[in-house]
Amino acid sequence: MLIAPEQFFAFLAAALLITASPGPDNLMVLGVGMSRGRRQGMVFGLGCALGCLSHTVLAALGVSALIKASPLAFGGLKLAGGLYLVWLGIGALRSRGGARVDGSALPDESLRKLFAKGLFANSINPKVVLFFLSFLPQFVVAERGAVSWQTAQLGLIFTAQACLLFGLLGYFSGTVGGWLNRRPRAGLWLDRVAGTIFVGLGVRLIVAR
Numbered sequence: 001m002l003i004a005p006e007q008f009f010a011f012l013a014a015a016l017l018i019t020a021s022p023g024p025d026n027l028m029v030l031g032v033g034m035s036r037g038r039r040q041g042m043v044f045g046l047g048c049a050l051g052c053l054s055h056t057v058l059a060a061l062g063v064s065a066l067i068k069a070s071p072l073a074f075g076g077l078k079l080a081g082g083l084y085l086v087w088l089g090i091g092a093l094r095s096r097g098g099a100r101v102d103g104s105a106l107p108d109e110s111l112r113k114l115f116a117k118g119l120f121a122n123s124i125n126p127k128v129v130l131f132f133l134s135f136l137p138q139f140v141v142a143e144r145g146a147v148s149w150q151t152a153q154l155g156l157i158f159t160a161q162a163c164l165l166f167g168l169l170g171y172f173s174g175t176v177g178g179w180l181n182r183r184p185r186a187g188l189w190l191d192r193v194a195g196t197i198f199v200g201l202g203v204r205l206i207v208a209r
Contacts, residue, residue, distance in 0.1 A: 003153050004141070011139045014197055015158045018135075019165050021092070021194035025122065029166050032114065033173025041170030043111045047118025049162035054123045055132040056155025060148040062133060081134030082206040088131075089198030132158075138201055 003011075019026070025048045033041020109117070122128060132155065140150045 003139075003150055004144070007139050007141065007150075007154075008157065011154055012157060012161060014135075014201065015161050016165070017197055018194055019158075019162050026166065026169055028118075028121075029169045030173045033170045036109075036114075038171050038173065040109075040111065040114055041173045042167050043170070044114045044118040045166030045170040046163055047115040047120075048122045049118075049159055049166045051119045051122025052128070052132070052155065052159040052162060055129050056136075056152060056159065058129060059132045059136050059155060060151040079206060081137055082202040082204075084130065084134045085138075085198045085202030086206070087202075089195040089200075089202060092195030092198060093192060094195075135201075138204070 026045075029041055029045040029048060032044045136151050136154045136158075139154055140147055144150065
């Protein structure tokens with residue numbers, strides 16, 4: 001059973017805006033691309049994006065287990081996730097912007113090593129695990145059943161759009177990185193958009209019963 005179209009489009013829109021907002025992953029992709037070249041930036045970005053797959057598996061298993069154990073526990077997870085997203089959103093809204101891309105020279109590394117570095121860095125990041133456990137369940141409709149499969153589909157969608165965006169960032173790294181460095185307020189407004197999304201999603205999750 002595939003997720004409903006409204007689930008897909010609502011999730012995709014939120015995921016695209018969140019992924020495009022300045023953060024450690026995309027700024028690292030831009031930095032690698034600016035200092036090492038397009039191909040290296042794209043490979044590193046692909047590794048970062050595919051690291052999301054491990055978090056997808058954990059989220060799918062965790063959410064499914066909670067649903068089977070106790071619907072009340074699942075409600076608690078969604079409430080905690082909503083509060084966490086509101087907290088992230090407030091942090092983004094209070095951001096002063098000023099994100100800069102570091103394009104300084106990096107030591108020579110093979111494409112395989114760059115891919116592995118991006119994959120490993122994202123896979124072991126506890127903040128990304130927490131984000132997935134907070135973000136994905138919002139778009140799961142428990143009444144439709146197959147909760148783990150719904151969660152897995154959402155995680156795959158997130159990974160796919162991250163691959164696309166990070167690949168584009170790596171390819172256009174010089175142009176995008178230079179543009180961001182010349183316009184520090186652009187990062188500020190992207191943070192504002194992402195913060196508004198986080199707060200809105202979190203509040204919706206908290207009040208929805």
